[in-house]
Amino acid sequence: MLRLLKQYFPIRNIIFYIFEGFVIFGSILLSMAIFASSYFHMFDFLIVLRILLITFICQVCLYYNDLYDFDVSSTLSETSIRLLQSLGITSIALAFIYYIFPLAIVDQKVFILSIVFLLLFIIGWRLLYIQILNKGVFNEHIMILGSGSLALDIFKKIFNTLDCGYTVSIMIPDSKNEKYPIDFPDTVIVRKGIKNLSQIASEMGINKVIVALKEKRESFPMDELIRCRTGGIEVIEGSTFYEMLTGKVLVTQINPSWLVFSDGFRKSRLKTIFKRIEDIILSLIMLVLLSPLLCLVGIFIKFDSKGPVFFSQDRVGLNKKEYRVHKFRSMVENAEKSTGPVWARHNDIRITTAGKIIRKYRIDELPQLWDVLIGNMSLVGPRPERKCFTDKLEKQIPFYSQRFNVKPGVTGWAQVSYTYGATVDDAIEKLNYDLFYIKNMSLTLDVIIILRTIKTVLFGRGAR
Numbered sequence: 248m249l250r251l252l253k254q255y256f257p258i259r260n261i262i263f264y265i266f267e268g269f270v271i272f273g274s275i276l277l278s279m280a281i282f283a284s285s286y287f288h289m290f291d292f293l294i295v296l297r298i299l300l301i302t303f304i305c306q307v308c309l310y311y312n313d314l315y316d317f318d319v320s321s322t323l324s325e326t327s328i329r330l331l332q333s334l335g336i337t338s339i340a341l342a343f344i345y346y347i348f349p350l351a352i353v354d355q356k357v358f359i360l361s362i363v364f365l366l367l368f369i370i371g372w373r374l375l376y377i378q379i380l381n382k383g384v385f386n387e388h389i390m391i392l393g394s395g396s397l398a399l400d401i402f403k404k405i406f407n408t409l410d411c412g413y414t415v416s417i418m419i420p421d422s423k424n425e426k427y428p429i430d431f432p433d434t435v436i437v438r439k440g441i442k443n444l445s446q447i448a449s450e451m452g453i454n455k456v457i458v459a460l461k462e463k464r465e466s467f468p469m470d471e472l473i474r475c476r477t478g479g480i481e482v483i484e485g486s487t488f489y490e491m492l493t494g495k496v497l498v499t500q501i502n503p504s505w506l507v508f509s510d511g512f513r514k515s516r517l518k519t520i521f522k523r524i525e526d527i528i529l530s531l532i533m534l535v536l537l538s539p540l541l542c543l544v545g546i547f548i549k550f551d552s553k554g555p556v557f558f559s560q561d562r563v564g565l566n567k568k569e570y571r572v573h574k575f576r577s578m579v580e581n582a583e584k585s586t587g588p589v590w591a592r593h594n595d596i597r598i599t600t601a602g603k604i605i606r607k608y609r610i611d612e613l614p615q616l617w618d619v620l621i622g623n624m625s626l627v628g629p630r631p632e633r634k635c636f637t638d639k640l641e642k643q644i645p646f647y648s649q650r651f652n653v654k655p656g657v658t659g660w661a662q663v664s665y666t667y668g669a670t671v672d673d674a675i676e677k678l679n680y681d682l683f684y685i686k687n688m689s690l691t692l693d694v695i696i697i698l699r700t701i702k703t704v705l706f707g708r709g710a711r
Contacts, residue, residue, distance in 0.1 A: 254554055263376060264306075264315070270372055271302045274364035278357045279454065286407075297353050299445040299537050304340050305365070308333040317380065317409040326373055327366075334362055377409075380709055388452050392441070392468070393459035394427055395421035397485045397500045401459060402431075403556040416451055419444075421461050445474035459485030494664065495679040496686065498646050506646070511686035526626050530619040537613060544575055544601075544610055551601035554580030557614060562631035565654045570623040572631060573614040577602030609704050615657045628656025628694040640674050647674075650681050653688065660684035661690075663699035 275298045312333045313319040320326045338358075345352045353361075389405075391398050398418070405413045416434055419429060423439045433439060438447070448456060456475050460467065476482050483491075486501045487509065506512075534541075545556045558576040561569045578597040597604065605611040618624040624631070627695070629650040632640070641647045661680035665673075684692070 250617060267309075267369070267372065268302055268306060270368050271305050271365060272298055273356070274368050275301055275353075275361045278360040278364060279353070282354060282356045282360065293350075297351055300344070300351055301341065301353070301361070304344075305333070305337045306339070308336045309376065311705065312336070312637060317377065320373075321377060321409060323370070323374065327370060327538070330369060334365060338362075376557075380409050383414045386412060387454040388414050388416040389455040389457055390417040390419065390444075390448055390451075390453045391415060391457045391459060391485075392419050392421075393461065393485060394418075394425050395459065395461040395496065395657070397489065398457075398459035399427070399494065400497070400500075401430065401457060401489055405433075413455075413492075416453060417447070422466070441468040441471050444468060444471035445478050445480070448475055448480050449478060455481045455483055455488075457483055457485055457488045459488075468664060475664055490686075492685060494660070495676075496682040498644065498675060498678050498682060501646075506649075518689075522625065522693070523622075525690060525693065526619050526622075529626055530616045533613075534616050534620065537616075540610070544605060544613075548576055548599075548601045548605075552579060552599045561598075561633065562655065563634050563637045563651065564623060564631060565651065567637075567648075567651050569634060570618070572618055572624070575605055575611040576613060577606050577611045609700075612657055619657060623654075625654040625656045627658060627660075627684075627696050628654050629659050629684070630662060630677075631655035640671070643671055644675050644678055646682060647678055649685060650678065653685055658696060659701040660696055663703055665698055 278300075279294065309315060309330075312329045314326065314329050316332060320329050391401060402415050402418065405411050406417055418427065418431060418438045419438050419441060427437065436451075444456075447453075453623055456472065458472065472482050482503070486497060486505055489500075490496050542684055548556050554576055556576060558574045558578075559571050560574075562572045564570045577599060578595075579599060602611070615624060621628055637647070659681065660683060661677040664680050684696075
């Protein structure tokens with residue numbers, strides 16, 4: 248596994264992204280060689296730059312059309328449709344770039360042939376790769392110790408994720424008499440007892456032993472795990488492995504000692520200063536560039552329904568200090584007069600016509616850029632909630648108060664990883680992601696979240 252931007256990725260997946268870049272580059276290069284052989288020079292620097300531009304734009308479009316999410320694009324029909332859409336968007340984007348920079352233009356025949364080659368080569372390459380994923384070729388084989396909810400969550404996540412990079416080979420329950428509540432596929436060996444654990448792991452080609460035992464004091468197999476560790480087999484605590492695997496922390500499974508001794512939660516004055524500079528520069532640029540849109544949205548809201556354009560409300564921020572958050576009004580005036588404070592629901596009748604549109608594409612959140620500029624919020628962080636909600640959630644959810652150790656954000660890891668939530672269970676799941684962000688926060692992770700936010704906004708996902 249490769250750690251990149253505070254997340255762990257199977258090295259095989261990184262190789263896939265790089266290799267597909269070579270497939271795209273090679274398709275365009277081959278087209279140029281066929282149609283422009285008289286003046287074509289493989290090492291012409293300008294030609295290389297033109298091909299790199301097309302490759303970059305194409306891979307960005309593939310990413311934003313979920314073609315690197317194999318849970319979405321795992322079939323031939325779905326891959327073909329999304330690939331056609333991506334190539335269409337690539338063509339539009341390149342047409343715009345060519346209009347501004349004519350020097351980057353490639354011959355029309357070359358471009359059309361490149362599209363044909365890309366369809367053939369990318370689909371063929373992806374079908375081959377999906378077969379590799381389905382057969383688990385090059386997967387790391389792991390053993391899971393434990394039969395509680397954490398052990399089962401890890402197994403289910405691996406089993407249901409096509410490209411996670413792991414295969415569960417052995418499951419061992421907490422005790423010999425305990426049975427698993429689910430049936431495992433034939434490829435998984437359920438073994439009772441931990442005797443000769445190191446020897447079995449070596450014989451089975453186990454790369455990692457995941458320790459997700461419910462009780463760890465009297466029955467903890469310390470000697471066997473030491474033999475595994477000194478024998479070159481990696482031993483990982485279950486909650487830590489789950490964090491690596493999913494990009495979130497299970498707040499209902501971890502204990503205070505895990506938070507105390509785990510890696511992360513590093514803060515420094517320099518990091519805080521850089522994050523503040525990032526917030527000021529980006530929020531100011533976005534406010535200036537989006538000012539025409541902000542004016543149009545304000546006019547739309549004013550003509551659509553009675554009431555003010557903006558909506559202000561107290562929210563809980565850094566160190567539990569309350570502040571006024573600003574949004575475009577997306578509901579009828581005095582929406583909570585009869586209901587009191589409640590979360591927005593699916594098909595909420597309080598939402599106006601204009602509100603449905605601006606909420607879908609998160610446009611209602613844009614005035615919060617002002618809150619970022621004046622320092623009450625950050626561009627990236629946990630989403631702020633009202634005190635009436637946070638007081639209740641603190642009593643019901645373990646470690647909920649830890650989200651107040653950083654500034655709330657306009658967007659966050661939870662927002663790009665999970666859909667809108669309006670229940671306590673949703674709040675727990677969002678905290679799982681928020682705690683991962685707080686634990687691993689960095690400027691590079693912020694950039695990833697902002698890029699994923701753009702993807703979420705463009706496709707209007709997860710709003711209510």
